[in-house]
Amino acid sequence: MTKTTAFAKLYNMVLRYKEEYERLGPGSAATDLIEDFFDEALGVCEEAAQYTIIRNSAMCLKCNEHIESIHRHDFVVCKCGNIGVDGGKDYLRRMVEDDSKYKDTSITYE
Numbered sequence: 001m002t003k004t005t006a007f008a009k010l011y012n013m014v015l016r017y018k019e020e021y022e023r024l025g026p027g028s029a030a031t032d033l034i035e036d037f038f039d040e041a042l043g044v045c046e047e048a049a050q051y052t053i054i055r056n057s058a059m060c061l062k063c064n065e066h067i068e069s070i071h072r073h074d075f076v077v078c079k080c081g082n083i084g085v086d087g088g089k090d091y092l093r094r095m096v097e098d099d100s101k102y103k104d105t106s107i108t109y110e
């Protein structure tokens, strides 16, 4: 799923839930509906985030090691400890000692 597909899906979801919420009016049924909405929206966001990141990686310009985080909790540090990447395909997290001594080589959908 690309960002555009995810956005369209979310947009339709908001409209669908808004209509249903207005039909129900305030009350416990509406509260349940809101909880369903959050669950579904988070699911779409997580799905979208996964497919947006193709490769989560960086090149250390101190030790010249190229490192890649494969999955969400895969925290990888280069051999000199200057740069660490984390988050896999879910998010791009960086731990950097010297900001000018690394190159981000990640691939993401625009």
Ligand SMILES: [Zn+2]
Binding pocket: 060, 061, 062, 063, 064, 065, 078, 079, 080, 081, 082, 083
């Ligand atoms: Zn290094």
